[in-house]
Amino acid sequence: MKSSLTPSILSLSVVLGLGLSAASAADETQAELKAQTKITQAEASKTALAKVPNGKIKSEELEKENGKLIYSFDITMPSSKSITEVQVDAKTGKIVSTQVETPKDQAKEVAADKLEKKKK
Known part of the structure:
Protein backbone atom coordinates (compact mmCIF):
# COMPACT_ATOMS: atom_id res chain seq x y z
CA MET A 1 0.00 0.00 0.00
CA THR A 29 28.99 37.13 6.07
CA GLN A 30 31.20 40.10 5.33
CA ALA A 31 33.91 37.68 4.19
CA GLU A 32 31.50 36.09 1.69
CA LEU A 33 30.42 39.50 0.43
CA LYS A 34 34.02 40.72 0.16
CA ALA A 35 34.91 37.65 -1.92
CA GLN A 36 32.34 38.79 -4.51
CA THR A 37 33.75 42.32 -4.95
CA LYS A 38 35.79 43.41 -7.96
CA ILE A 39 37.05 46.69 -6.48
CA THR A 40 38.53 47.39 -3.07
CA GLN A 41 36.91 49.41 -0.34
CA ALA A 42 39.72 51.96 -0.69
CA GLU A 43 38.93 52.41 -4.40
CA ALA A 44 35.22 52.77 -3.64
CA SER A 45 35.86 55.32 -0.88
CA LYS A 46 37.99 57.40 -3.25
CA THR A 47 35.11 57.40 -5.76
CA ALA A 48 32.61 58.35 -3.04
CA LEU A 49 34.76 61.17 -1.67
CA ALA A 50 35.19 62.59 -5.18
CA LYS A 51 31.40 63.04 -5.21
CA VAL A 52 31.51 65.04 -1.92
CA PRO A 53 34.52 67.41 -2.03
CA ASN A 54 35.95 68.20 1.44
CA GLY A 55 33.84 65.41 2.92
CA LYS A 56 34.93 62.92 5.56
CA ILE A 57 33.68 59.33 5.74
CA LYS A 58 31.69 58.81 8.95
CA SER A 59 30.79 55.18 8.30
CA GLU A 60 31.12 52.59 5.56
CA GLU A 61 29.47 49.28 4.89
CA LEU A 62 29.58 46.49 2.33
CA GLU A 63 26.07 45.17 1.75
CA LYS A 64 23.60 43.78 -0.73
CA GLU A 65 20.82 46.20 -1.52
CA ASN A 66 18.13 45.53 -4.10
CA GLY A 67 20.19 42.58 -5.35
CA LYS A 68 23.32 44.69 -5.91
CA LEU A 69 26.55 44.38 -3.99
CA ILE A 70 27.46 47.90 -2.87
CA TYR A 71 29.76 49.86 -0.65
CA SER A 72 27.67 52.42 1.23
CA PHE A 73 29.41 55.50 2.64
CA ASP A 74 27.99 58.12 5.00
CA ILE A 75 29.99 61.30 4.37
CA THR A 76 29.92 64.42 6.54
CA MET A 77 30.81 67.97 5.61
CA PRO A 78 32.44 70.36 8.08
CA SER A 79 29.87 73.10 7.43
CA SER A 80 26.72 70.91 7.52
CA LYS A 81 24.80 68.61 9.84
CA SER A 82 23.47 66.68 6.87
CA ILE A 83 25.05 63.43 5.74
CA THR A 84 25.57 62.49 2.12
CA GLU A 85 25.12 58.77 1.52
CA VAL A 86 27.03 57.59 -1.52
CA GLN A 87 26.60 54.03 -2.76
CA VAL A 88 29.27 52.56 -5.02
CA ASP A 89 28.79 49.32 -6.97
CA ALA A 90 31.33 46.85 -5.53
CA LYS A 91 31.76 45.13 -8.88
CA THR A 92 31.93 48.04 -11.35
CA GLY A 93 33.13 50.90 -9.15
CA LYS A 94 30.36 53.16 -10.48
CA ILE A 95 28.20 55.32 -8.24
CA VAL A 96 24.79 53.72 -7.78
CA SER A 97 23.17 56.57 -5.84
CA THR A 98 23.84 59.74 -3.92
CA GLN A 99 21.40 60.93 -1.29
CA VAL A 100 21.56 63.81 1.20
CA GLU A 101 20.07 62.98 4.59
CA THR A 102 19.08 65.83 6.89
CA PRO A 103 19.25 65.38 10.68
CA LYS A 104 15.48 64.70 10.59
CA ASP A 105 16.01 61.98 7.93
CA GLN A 106 18.81 60.48 10.01
CA ALA A 107 16.57 60.29 13.11
CA LYS A 108 13.90 58.47 11.08
CA GLU A 109 16.50 56.00 9.80
CA VAL A 110 17.77 55.28 13.33
CA ALA A 111 14.19 54.67 14.52
CA ALA A 112 13.50 52.36 11.56
CA ASP A 113 16.71 50.42 12.26
CA LYS A 114 15.74 49.95 15.91
CA LEU A 115 12.29 48.72 14.89
CA GLU A 116 13.84 46.27 12.41
CA LYS A 117 16.19 44.88 15.09
CA LYS A 118 13.24 44.34 17.45
CA LYS A 119 11.53 42.24 14.77
CA LYS A 120 14.54 39.93 14.50
Missing part, protein backbone atom coordinates in the same frame (compact mmCIF):
# COMPACT_ATOMS: atom_id res chain seq x y z
CA LYS A 2 1.34 3.42 -0.97
CA SER A 3 1.24 6.15 1.58
CA SER A 4 -0.49 9.39 0.60
CA LEU A 5 1.77 11.25 3.00
CA THR A 6 4.91 10.78 0.90
CA PRO A 7 4.09 13.50 -1.69
CA SER A 8 3.09 15.90 1.10
CA ILE A 9 6.28 15.27 3.03
CA LEU A 10 8.34 15.70 -0.13
CA SER A 11 6.59 19.00 -0.92
CA LEU A 12 7.13 20.25 2.61
CA SER A 13 10.82 19.31 2.45
CA VAL A 14 11.27 21.23 -0.80
CA VAL A 15 9.53 24.32 0.61
CA LEU A 16 11.59 24.23 3.80
CA GLY A 17 14.77 23.72 1.83
CA LEU A 18 14.03 26.73 -0.38
CA GLY A 19 13.22 28.83 2.66
CA LEU A 20 16.49 27.93 4.33
CA SER A 21 18.53 28.72 1.23
CA ALA A 22 16.83 32.13 0.94
CA ALA A 23 17.56 32.83 4.60
CA SER A 24 21.18 31.80 4.12
CA ALA A 25 21.54 34.14 1.15
CA ALA A 26 20.24 37.02 3.25
CA ASP A 27 22.73 36.29 6.02
CA GLU A 28 25.94 36.29 4.00
Whole structure:
Protein backbone atom coordinates (compact mmCIF):
# COMPACT_ATOMS: atom_id res chain seq x y z
CA MET A 1 0.00 0.00 0.00
CA LYS A 2 1.34 3.42 -0.97
CA SER A 3 1.24 6.15 1.58
CA SER A 4 -0.49 9.39 0.60
CA LEU A 5 1.77 11.25 3.00
CA THR A 6 4.91 10.78 0.90
CA PRO A 7 4.09 13.50 -1.69
CA SER A 8 3.09 15.90 1.10
CA ILE A 9 6.28 15.27 3.03
CA LEU A 10 8.34 15.70 -0.13
CA SER A 11 6.59 19.00 -0.92
CA LEU A 12 7.13 20.25 2.61
CA SER A 13 10.82 19.31 2.45
CA VAL A 14 11.27 21.23 -0.80
CA VAL A 15 9.53 24.32 0.61
CA LEU A 16 11.59 24.23 3.80
CA GLY A 17 14.77 23.72 1.83
CA LEU A 18 14.03 26.73 -0.38
CA GLY A 19 13.22 28.83 2.66
CA LEU A 20 16.49 27.93 4.33
CA SER A 21 18.53 28.72 1.23
CA ALA A 22 16.83 32.13 0.94
CA ALA A 23 17.56 32.83 4.60
CA SER A 24 21.18 31.80 4.12
CA ALA A 25 21.54 34.14 1.15
CA ALA A 26 20.24 37.02 3.25
CA ASP A 27 22.73 36.29 6.02
CA GLU A 28 25.94 36.29 4.00
CA THR A 29 28.99 37.13 6.07
CA GLN A 30 31.20 40.10 5.33
CA ALA A 31 33.91 37.68 4.19
CA GLU A 32 31.50 36.09 1.69
CA LEU A 33 30.42 39.50 0.43
CA LYS A 34 34.02 40.72 0.16
CA ALA A 35 34.91 37.65 -1.92
CA GLN A 36 32.34 38.79 -4.51
CA THR A 37 33.75 42.32 -4.95
CA LYS A 38 35.79 43.41 -7.96
CA ILE A 39 37.05 46.69 -6.48
CA THR A 40 38.53 47.39 -3.07
CA GLN A 41 36.91 49.41 -0.34
CA ALA A 42 39.72 51.96 -0.69
CA GLU A 43 38.93 52.41 -4.40
CA ALA A 44 35.22 52.77 -3.64
CA SER A 45 35.86 55.32 -0.88
CA LYS A 46 37.99 57.40 -3.25
CA THR A 47 35.11 57.40 -5.76
CA ALA A 48 32.61 58.35 -3.04
CA LEU A 49 34.76 61.17 -1.67
CA ALA A 50 35.19 62.59 -5.18
CA LYS A 51 31.40 63.04 -5.21
CA VAL A 52 31.51 65.04 -1.92
CA PRO A 53 34.52 67.41 -2.03
CA ASN A 54 35.95 68.20 1.44
CA GLY A 55 33.84 65.41 2.92
CA LYS A 56 34.93 62.92 5.56
CA ILE A 57 33.68 59.33 5.74
CA LYS A 58 31.69 58.81 8.95
CA SER A 59 30.79 55.18 8.30
CA GLU A 60 31.12 52.59 5.56
CA GLU A 61 29.47 49.28 4.89
CA LEU A 62 29.58 46.49 2.33
CA GLU A 63 26.07 45.17 1.75
CA LYS A 64 23.60 43.78 -0.73
CA GLU A 65 20.82 46.20 -1.52
CA ASN A 66 18.13 45.53 -4.10
CA GLY A 67 20.19 42.58 -5.35
CA LYS A 68 23.32 44.69 -5.91
CA LEU A 69 26.55 44.38 -3.99
CA ILE A 70 27.46 47.90 -2.87
CA TYR A 71 29.76 49.86 -0.65
CA SER A 72 27.67 52.42 1.23
CA PHE A 73 29.41 55.50 2.64
CA ASP A 74 27.99 58.12 5.00
CA ILE A 75 29.99 61.30 4.37
CA THR A 76 29.92 64.42 6.54
CA MET A 77 30.81 67.97 5.61
CA PRO A 78 32.44 70.36 8.08
CA SER A 79 29.87 73.10 7.43
CA SER A 80 26.72 70.91 7.52
CA LYS A 81 24.80 68.61 9.84
CA SER A 82 23.47 66.68 6.87
CA ILE A 83 25.05 63.43 5.74
CA THR A 84 25.57 62.49 2.12
CA GLU A 85 25.12 58.77 1.52
CA VAL A 86 27.03 57.59 -1.52
CA GLN A 87 26.60 54.03 -2.76
CA VAL A 88 29.27 52.56 -5.02
CA ASP A 89 28.79 49.32 -6.97
CA ALA A 90 31.33 46.85 -5.53
CA LYS A 91 31.76 45.13 -8.88
CA THR A 92 31.93 48.04 -11.35
CA GLY A 93 33.13 50.90 -9.15
CA LYS A 94 30.36 53.16 -10.48
CA ILE A 95 28.20 55.32 -8.24
CA VAL A 96 24.79 53.72 -7.78
CA SER A 97 23.17 56.57 -5.84
CA THR A 98 23.84 59.74 -3.92
CA GLN A 99 21.40 60.93 -1.29
CA VAL A 100 21.56 63.81 1.20
CA GLU A 101 20.07 62.98 4.59
CA THR A 102 19.08 65.83 6.89
CA PRO A 103 19.25 65.38 10.68
CA LYS A 104 15.48 64.70 10.59
CA ASP A 105 16.01 61.98 7.93
CA GLN A 106 18.81 60.48 10.01
CA ALA A 107 16.57 60.29 13.11
CA LYS A 108 13.90 58.47 11.08
CA GLU A 109 16.50 56.00 9.80
CA VAL A 110 17.77 55.28 13.33
CA ALA A 111 14.19 54.67 14.52
CA ALA A 112 13.50 52.36 11.56
CA ASP A 113 16.71 50.42 12.26
CA LYS A 114 15.74 49.95 15.91
CA LEU A 115 12.29 48.72 14.89
CA GLU A 116 13.84 46.27 12.41
CA LYS A 117 16.19 44.88 15.09
CA LYS A 118 13.24 44.34 17.45
CA LYS A 119 11.53 42.24 14.77
CA LYS A 120 14.54 39.93 14.50
